[in-house]
Amino acid sequence: MGEPAIISVRDVHKVFNGHTDRAVTALQDINLDIGPGEFVSLLGPSGCGKSTLLRVLADLTSPSQGEVTVNGKTPRAARADRDYGMVFQQAGLFDWRSVQRNVELPLQVAGAPKDQRRAKALEMLELVRLGEFAKHFPWQLSGGMQQRVAIARALSADPSILFMDEPLGALDEMNRERLQGELLRIWTDVRTTVVFVTHSISEAVFLSSRVVVMSARPGRIAASIDVDLPYPRVAETRTTPEFFAKVKEVRQVLHAAESEQAPA
């Protein structure tokens, strides 16, 4: 990748409960560069440190060692400038706010005037195809719709990066595949850089331009695999031999990394 990295991680370690006998090395020797416009998935078994790495990037936790830059700044500065938007596994919408006012929230924090907020929120809701639900309340929506609202909310302050931690993890398979398609459509529309945490191989391959495979105990990057399937990817992409081949390749790397770690 010739372009300058929008996210760069240098020699990052993260130890939880250091100085105690319950110390856990969640991340070890992490080095990672992500270029603008990439869709990178962090893939690995549960507990391998995917969320921790994402949270380090998002300044929701700080690394024990190492350097991280996001948009050429410290993660803290990037967070304060709303350079990234965040989507969690739980939509976490606020029950007492309408869908529209939920989407406005990042702009409200930024101090944007009311009419500007409203216009932007409606635009984002159109983007996730929920324009007609602006006046509804989150608890009136299905889980998949709530997650789309969460995506609209994450994008409303025009971040250049989108961090997503298993955002589709709580959905059933049907909804999940539909939302994967939606997500790619949105991504081609807004062209943000995406860092996407998942433990699903096929989800990672279908969505990403690159899959970063992690292994557990301690959490490390085992491999980085480019996914050269052309965009736009559609439902039929999942049935192509190229897709199957990629899934197979990633699976082999993942399993090789695991057996190397844990002699089970």
Added chain:
Amino acid sequence: MTVTNIPATPGAAAPRDGARPPGGKSAAGGRPSGERARAARGRLANAFGVVLVIALLAGIWEGYKALGQALGDRIPLIGLGFPVSTDDLSMPHLSSIIGALGEPASSGDSVSLGMYLVGETTVTLREALYGLTAGALLGLALAVLFLHVAPVSRGLMPWLVASQTVPLVAIAPMIVIWAGKADAPAWIAVAAIAAYLAFFPVTINTLRGLKSPPATQLEFMRSVGAGRRQTLLWLRLPAALPFLFAGLRLAATASVVGAIVGELSAGTGRGIGRSILTFAYYYSNGPEKLYAAVLIAALTGIVFVQALAVAERLALRNRPTR
């Protein structure tokens, strides 16, 4: 009769994934109309229940009295006396209690007892309302303070708990004396006593509410660069609202009790507490007057709590039904 069926906390957010498909025809932002009708039916059923309970209590009162009169206040075979004798002095007929409300408050008076008691009740309600307002504000401020300054919370909380275990009859005269020394009018002392009882449940419940948002929501606020103040204003306080109301309901009943007890200690000339004391003093001259005053005092508490319930329904109208 008690209407204070108050859970300490509103239950944790129920899972509602995909439970409510949005009906296209629902009013803007409101609930689907079927749900609204169901809520209205529920309220009607509640009202019916209240009437039923009142009728039942009245029936028990009069039934017990009739039975006692018929048996000469003695349980047959066992020969034990009735715990409360049923003569008209101890247990006036409900009709004479209600009837007393229409008669002059005292002989030669132009004001009926009912009107008089309503007037006194207004005085008490005002004291209670001042006390509740002051107590709620103090309670809220303490909750926010405790949330943000953990050492204060650890240091002060035991004292607050202790303050609530000291009997009111010991505290009330002290507050009255302090207020007197400060040349404050008596109603201030009464309101202060009401506030003293009101702030505690507000603090405890609100603090729980402020801590109730799940990690995802708190981290979301952090991810958009929200500071403490914004997180408090837009996440923690709205999330605490149902908890605040649970606390306020406890505080409302407590503030009425505080105001009534306060009136007795402060020696104010007016108020329903004062009336109860007066009518107790002249009990043999008109027992139904005391019962009428107690009845009105009880109704006062109910009205107060109900008014609060209406406010709560309004404030939480857009929340999911639990």
